[in-house]
Amino acid sequence: MLRFVVRRLLQLIPILLGVSILLFAFVRALPGGPAIALLGERATEESVERIETELGLDQPIYVQYGRYVRNLVQGDLGTSTRSRQPVLEELKQKFPATVELAFAAMLFAIILGIPLGFLAAKRYLGFLDNASLFVSLIGISFPVFFLALLLKYVFAIKLGWLPTVGRVDVTRSIEHPTNFYLLDAVLTRDWEGVVDVLKHLVLPAIALGTIPLAIVARITRAAVLDVLNEDYVRTARAKGLDPSVVDRRHVMRNAMLPVVTVIGLQTGLLLTGAVLTETVFAWPGMGSWMLEAIRFRDYAVIQGGILFFALLVSLTNLAVDVSYAYLNPKIRLSR
Amino acid sequence: MSEPLLSVTDLEVRFKSRRGTIHAVNGISFDLRAGETLGIVGESGCGKSVTSLAMLGILPRQAYPADGSVMFGGRDLLRLKDQEMREVRGKDIAMIFQDPMTSLNPILTIGRQLTESLRRHLKMDKETAREEAVSLLDRVGISDAGDRLRSYPHQFSGGMRQRVMIAMAISCRPKILIADEPTTALDVTIQAQILELLKRLVSEEQMALILITHDLGVVAGVCDRTNVMYAGGFVETGATESLFATPRHPYTAGLLDSVPRLDASGKQRLVPIPGTVKTLMEKPTSCAFAPRCMYAVDESRREVPPLREIAPGHHVACFNPVPESDLPQGAITEAR
Amino acid sequence: MSLAQAEAHELELEQPAGLWKDAVQRLKRNPGAIIGALLISMFVFLALFADVITSYGPGEQVGSLGGNGSPPSSEFWFGLDKQGRDYFSRVVYGARLSLLVGVVSVSVGLSIGLVLGSIAGYFGRWVDGLLMRIIDIMLAIPSFLLAIGLVTLLGRGLVQVMIAVGATQVPLFARLLRGGILAQKESDYVLAARSLGAPGPRLLLRHIIPNSLSPVIVQATLSMATAIIEVAALSFVGLGPSQPGLPEWGLMLADSASRLEQGLHLVLFPGIAIVLSTLGFNMVGDGLREALDPKLKS
Numbered sequence A: 001m002l003r004f005v006v007r008r009l010l011q012l013i014p015i016l017l018g019v020s021i022l023l024f025a026f027v028r029a030l031p032g033g034p035a036i037a038l039l040g041e042r043a044t045e046e047s048v049e050r051i052e053t054e055l056g057l058d059q060p061i062y063v064q065y066g067r068y069v070r071n072l073v074q075g076d077l078g079t080s081t082r083s084r085q086p087v088l089e090e091l092k093q094k095f096p097a098t099v100e101l102a103f104a105a106m107l108f109a110i111i112l113g114i115p116l117g118f119l120a121a122k123r124y125l126g127f128l129d130n131a132s133l134f135v136s137l138i139g140i141s142f143p144v145f146f147l148a149l150l151l152k153y154v155f156a157i158k159l160g161w162l163p164t165v166g167r168v169d170v171t172r173s174i175e176h177p178t179n180f181y182l183l184d185a186v187l188t189r190d191w192e193g194v195v196d197v198l199k200h201l202v203l204p205a206i207a208l209g210t211i212p213l214a215i216v217a218r219i220t221r222a223a224v225l226d227v228l229n230e231d232y233v234r235t236a237r238a239k240g241l242d243p244s245v246v247d248r249r250h251v252m253r254n255a256m257l258p259v260v261t262v263i264g265l266q267t268g269l270l271l272t273g274a275v276l277t278e279t280v281f282a283w284p285g286m287g288s289w290m291l292e293a294i295r296f297r298d299y300a301v302i303q304g305g306i307l308f309f310a311l312l313v314s315l316t317n318l319a320v321d322v323s324y325a326y327l328n329p330k331i332r333l334s335r
Numbered sequence B: 001m002s003e004p005l006l007s008v009t010d011l012e013v014r015f016k017s018r019r020g021t022i023h024a025v026n027g028i029s030f031d032l033r034a035g036e037t038l039g040i041v042g043e044s045g046c047g048k049s050v051t052s053l054a055m056l057g058i059l060p061r062q063a064y065p066a067d068g069s070v071m072f073g074g075r076d077l078l079r080l081k082d083q084e085m086r087e088v089r090g091k092d093i094a095m096i097f098q099d100p101m102t103s104l105n106p107i108l109t110i111g112r113q114l115t116e117s118l119r120r121h122l123k124m125d126k127e128t129a130r131e132e133a134v135s136l137l138d139r140v141g142i143s144d145a146g147d148r149l150r151s152y153p154h155q156f157s158g159g160m161r162q163r164v165m166i167a168m169a170i171s172c173r174p175k176i177l178i179a180d181e182p183t184t185a186l187d188v189t190i191q192a193q194i195l196e197l198l199k200r201l202v203s204e205e206q207m208a209l210i211l212i213t214h215d216l217g218v219v220a221g222v223c224d225r226t227n228v229m230y231a232g233g234f235v236e237t238g239a240t241e242s243l244f245a246t247p248r249h250p251y252t253a254g255l256l257d258s259v260p261r262l263d264a265s266g267k268q269r270l271v272p273i274p275g276t277v278k279t280l281m282e283k284p285t286s287c288a289f290a291p292r293c294m295y296a297v298d299e300s301r302r303e304v305p306p307l308r309e310i311a312p313g314h315h316v317a318c319f320n321p322v323p324e325s326d327l328p329q330g331a332i333t334e335a336r
Numbered sequence C: 001m002s003l004a005q006a007e008a009h010e011l012e013l014e015q016p017a018g019l020w021k022d023a024v025q026r027l028k029r030n031p032g033a034i035i036g037a038l039l040i041s042m043f044v045f046l047a048l049f050a051d052v053i054t055s056y057g058p059g060e061q062v063g064s065l066g067g068n069g070s071p072p073s074s075e076f077w078f079g080l081d082k083q084g085r086d087y088f089s090r091v092v093y094g095a096r097l098s099l100l101v102g103v104v105s106v107s108v109g110l111s112i113g114l115v116l117g118s119i120a121g122y123f124g125r126w127v128d129g130l131l132m133r134i135i136d137i138m139l140a141i142p143s144f145l146l147a148i149g150l151v152t153l154l155g156r157g158l159v160q161v162m163i164a165v166g167a168t169q170v171p172l173f174a175r176l177l178r179g180g181i182l183a184q185k186e187s188d189y190v191l192a193a194r195s196l197g198a199p200g201p202r203l204l205l206r207h208i209i210p211n212s213l214s215p216v217i218v219q220a221t222l223s224m225a226t227a228i229i230e231v232a233a234l235s236f237v238g239l240g241p242s243q244p245g246l247p248e249w250g251l252m253l254a255d256s257a258s259r260l261e262q263g264l265h266l267v268l269f270p271g272i273a274i275v276l277s278t279l280g281f282n283m284v285g286d287g288l289r290e291a292l293d294p295k296l297k298s
């Protein structure tokens, strides 16, 4: 098992290297190249020349790439041309915001999606099954930004139950040891802060979580239907086990295998959705940060952001593979 | 004679399907006495598995509730509440399935799967159940039982898995064991071992056995009585010996003719019965075998032949049974 | 005809034809697929006859400029937007744009994916290894970000945006086709045809690819939905096609998002248009998947 994890970790290296080459080439392919990327569009010709020698852009390309990777490994993602801050410092602010949102959304999707899919499968072809199939089909077809706008309109604007923008009320100051606001508020025992942060989190999380919810429900349904037809489920029933035991121990555990995989594959989609959801709710996370960067041609931020997203996706895929292997003895014991 | 242990009357099972209702089992009746071994033989698709699943109340969800009655211990199993029926399943009546490769849960240890009925029905604690599981594995001929409890099904061969299935089935000392084609999925050499094991356990435990198979060679060695099934009904029933010596239903006779004989001298024929079994979309109104039968008479095409006793304990559902003189000499009984 | 050709010919006839005929039959019996097909037909109809259906052009100013537009009325079914344009016309013309974008970008993704997938599947070994690593790298970047990056690189013309969206779909198609080819390569009838001397590339073109196509077709249908949403999403964050006044659903949503307080209709109509069109493709895609994969039917 350990060897398996290590091997999968090693497999990450070429992928991340590939992404870094892609990003390296990306910036060099941009009109103006890295000098503009660093200085911004309105740079004077002298400053461009100066920075090009400074950056060693007159050196061979592999030397340049080598330097780029060395900086990356040392955690130097460059400097934002807009804020003049190291990209890594900004990332430390933005990343927790996005992860908090994505995590809450996924939790929402899993907690509702799995039971829903299970019930639908148990009532195969019944009303609940057809209804949930249809609703999840609509869910999959719903652009996350449209849903976000609708939720915002109904619950924030019309009903006024929940705030429309941000992670926390602007008048409230909470301490930020981690920048995961919910965690921060809990750690500092600021209970009012917890409530406030939760209130801000609810709508974006539901907006972002609804599509994954639909997908999780569909996959769970399909997986449970498959497993219900398995011989070993019949064996379990033939033993006289209670239906709840059969469902939990024999059906759900096996059905979870494909579900875990699919949940993991949602990460990319979830991050995409996060970018869009953040736009609607002015959520100060990676998404709005990167879109801003694109608007201002802040390439160091774009590069760093995409690299980080790629890392995130790769790590979740790794986590999925590991949990799949853990859940499936055939793989667990063979490596 | 004593009261039968199990008494099945007019059992009928139908399935919903997109093309209409499938009549899988059409009113079969039989008795099973304590300690007796009964064979049910028939081609694939004739309703053997469905019969056994119906008796245990674990029909697939596409099935309508079974009709008829299955009397056991003074109660009709088909009318029991779910919860009462669960007390019977695995405890009084246990079942072994055809495919040991798929009948065990791939992600639970053998130990877990073995102990779960012990803990459920005999209320054993974890430790006792574990010890019992070790001795069960021992009894079905799996060595290193203690270590094997921690193994997963994929680490076992097919034969070993079937042994585990058997251990699971007998774990609560059931009064009846239903074995649905327990050897069909196994290699020939393993088949014999598994049958031997079953025979031994059944006699040691004084269990009644219903052995389901499409292979007459299997019942010949094991069963006291044999019921031959065709298209959801019994066409011939009787003591195995007399059925093999004097098969009177053309279908049985055909089956016996098509049994490949291990001891066959080169010239022995293998006569397949022409045609195939059709899925029944309606309840039969004539002899279901008639279209494939060279003995069929007009009546066979008009009416369903009832089971009639033609010799003591030997019943045939046929309007024109095979005359004894037509039978090949020295039938399979030799194989015993 | 050589024996090999005759044999291969026969195989060809019995392989895909029966499957497709069955599939069409099954599709006709699937209410979901029919509803989906109706939805798609509706949008195709709107796209084709947008000029006839609407009384105003998509950019035509018929009301007063500025303000917050006006709500739906008997004259302007979907109301007017803040530039005084007939919203119904804009939504209808949007169908034309979205379908165009969907078809072109899926075609881009499909054709590049097919080529890469066939090369990988057919040549195997290091070619396969290399291509699949490249695809892994592409898959590590969330597709929307990939599209954003490409748009930044290529510019924001309509064609560029379609190429960017299409490029994000390359990995999916390449993988699907490669998987199909690898499976087909080992199948009995290919082995048979090969042992009869059918030449490799021909085998690939005439048998292996056609027989690997059904998942690809399913995916192409589902990808239409993804592409429509993705382009709308690009517009929504201000990175869509940059022609001013383009009746793009995502752009219309973005324009009215900041004025949510003043009324929902400006958000509602383009949003519903996106939902219904993608729903159509998703339903047909699902139906096709079930119809083409008999195993799924219990």
Ligand SMILES: Nc1ncnc2c1ncn2[C@@H]1O[C@H](COP(=O)(O)OP(=O)(O)O)[C@@H](O)[C@H]1O
Binding pocket: B015, B016, B017, B022, B023, B024, B042, B043, B044, B045, B046, B047, B048, B049, B050, B051, B060, B062, B279
């Ligand atoms: N799940 C099911 N749905 C519909 N029909 C079924 C199902 N299971 C069995 N049948 C029908 O019941 C008949 C008998 O099946 P079965 O008892 O499995 O045959 P066998 O004698 O080979 O064990 C089959 O011909 C089939 O048509």
Ligand SMILES: [Mg+2]
Binding pocket: B045, B048, B049, B050, B098, B180, B181
């Ligand atoms: Mg069977």
